[in-house]
Amino acid sequence: MVKYVRAVKDQASTIKQNLPFLCPNVDYLQKMxxxxxxxxxxxxxxxxxxxxxxxxxxGTPxxxxxxxEFLKEHVAYNEAHLDWIAVKEEYRVKGIGSIFIEKICGWAREQGKKKIWVEVSRKKSDLEAVSFYKNHGFKEIGTFRDQNGEEYATMLKQL
Incomplete structure (x- = not known):
């Protein structure tokens, strides 16, 4: 049975060891x-x-x-940011990502936030993520390209 807990300060290296595919590096995790x-x-x-x-x-700037600019237009500039969700492949499609969204949205709501946003790569391999967020109430509010030319969708959810 999978249990959900809030991570604590000294767990950054352990998280990275268990999930090496996770985007943030250890320093970023420690900062968070x-x-x-x-x-x-x-x-x-x-x-x-x-x-x-x-x-x-x-999550701004x-x-x-x-x-x-998308976030300002949607009055979401100073609102919460869902930075990332990562789940080991063998545990995907078991509801873990959905529970993570509930947990982070609940935390943001408890802190007085009214909206939460996420950016998702528009690469073909990541289009499932766009659908996943749409299925959880996020709406696409715009797209942009990063410094490498990769396209991202900015998505927003009312809390």
């Missing part, structure tokens, strides 16, 4: 775990970390001017 305006949740099967999700209360 030390910041009161961030949260990291873990999914554990027995004592093994099988998934992780992270978010920020104030995002680092991309076009994305910041």
């Amino acid at each position: 775990l030390a910041d009161s305006k961030a949260v990291v949740f873990l999914a554990k099967d027995k004592d093994v970390i099988v998934g992780v999700a992270g978010g920020w209360l104030n 995002s680092g991309y001017d076009a994305e910041d």
